[in-house]
Amino acid sequence: MLTLALYNTYDTRRLHEAHLRAIARAGPIAYAFDFHLALVGFPLEGKPLDVAEKIAGNTTVGRGGKYLVELARNNKFHLLYFPRGGFPPQFGTPVATTRKPSEGKKITPLEVARRAVSGESFMLLVGLGRRGLPEEIFKLTQYHMDITGRGVSLETCTAIGAIPSKIRTLMEALQWKTDGQKNWRGYSSQL
Incomplete structure (x- = not known):
């Protein structure tokens, strides 16, 4: 299981635009690349499906929130509190996404993909706000990953799109290489 987790560093008391x-932007990305979507520390109450339907009613993104609702219907949309000592274990190994991974905690997108293909689960945390992820999350997570591999700072929504697309593409390439598949997901071998 792969989870894209948006970590709220905006206002934790009031929901903002x-x-x-x-x-709304993360829903279609998670859906398209077969990720779960988790919201960490958002000021939202209710069951995930109710929250997804409410958000869907206020957006035109992702076919009017259709993909977010589909994630919720398939139990792939999660609402989490801020971690107190750790993230729920069912989401797998937490990975802080950053352009500056700590040397002792660095993991590459290829290594995440390789281990995910082998059945390991990862929760990839993206800081939502100007400050990005808080320092305590960098300490709490086992790994840090730079999706660009070049230390390039990405705007939050750009990172939300880049992370699942790169990990899933690497996974498909690894599966194609090892399984000898003729077709990648969504693409014919005629390319």
Whole structure:
């Protein structure tokens, strides 16, 4: 299981337009690349399906929130509290995404993909806000990953799109290489 987790560093007391835009944009990305979507520390209450339907009613992104609702219907949309000592284990190994991974905690997108193909689960955390992920999350996570491999700073929504697309593409390439598949997901061998 792969989870894209948006970590709220905006306002934790009141829902803002920035929250809604990021969630609306992340829904289709998670759906398209077969990721779960988790919201960490968002000021939202209710069951995931109810929250997804409410957000869907206020957006035109992702076919009017259709993909977010589909994630919720398939139990792939999660609402989490801020971690107190750790993230729920069912989401797998937490990975802080950053352009500056700590040397002792660095993991590459290829290594995440390789281990995911082998059945390991990862929760890839993206900081939603100007400050990105808080320092305590970098300490709490086992790994840090730079999706660009070049230390390039990405705008939050760009990172939300880049992370699942790169990990899934690497996974498909690894599976194609090892399984000898003739077709990649969504693409014919005639390319």
